Amino acid sequence: MRRLIMPALIVLVLVTLNPSVEFSHHSVAANFDQSRTLDITGIVKKIEIRNPHSEITLKVEKPGGGFSEYHVEWSDKNSLMRRTVPVTKMHIGDKVTINVNPNRRLPDVGYFRTALLPDGTVLRDCGFTAFRESVANGTKIAC
Numbered sequence: 001m002r003r004l005i006m007p008a009l010i011v012l013v014l015v016t017l018n019p020s021v022e023f024s025h026h027s028v029a030a031n032f033d034q035s036r037t038l039d040i041t042g043i044v045k046k047i048e049i050r051n052p053h054s055e056i057t058l059k060v061e062k063p064g065g066g067f068s069e070y071h072v073e074w075s076d077k078n079s080l081m082r083r084t085v086p087v088t089k090m091h092i093g094d095k096v097t098i099n100v101n102p103n104r105r106l107p108d109v110g111y112f113r114t115a116l117l118p119d120g121t122v123l124r125d126c127g128f129t130a131f132r133e134s135v136a137n138g139t140k141i142a143c
Contacts, residue, residue, distance in 0.1 A: 032111040
């Protein structure tokens with residue numbers, strides 16, 4: 001029995017002390033300034049609609065020349081699907097303008113609010129509150 005407990009204890013200690021392991025789920029309100037918004041225009045470099053958070057990476061032209069990357073965090077895949085957000089309308093290579101709440105500490109990181117696509121479509125994610133209210137009312141979300 002002791003031979004089973006010691007290796008398990010060692011693994012537990014190593015995992016607990018490892019700074020690269022992230023155990024907490026972070027709050028949008030804690031990390032993103034919801035009192036401010038920014039419009040970020042760039043070319044979609046990467047779209048990852050996944051759990052626990054989706055991410056869009058934009059290639060943004062710098063004012064003095066050159067390019068930088070801007071990372072846009074978004075809701076998880078399950079929530080976006082439940083709220084029927086048409087995420088498949090955005091494609092790699094599209095020039096888009098995404099309205100974000102900027103990160104409180106990190107530059108070039110924001111939280112998705114809306115996106116203006118090349119064809120004029122505006123993607124919106126009404127969020128969980130609107131989804132919950134629509135379910136309670138038996139209606140569809142109209143963002």
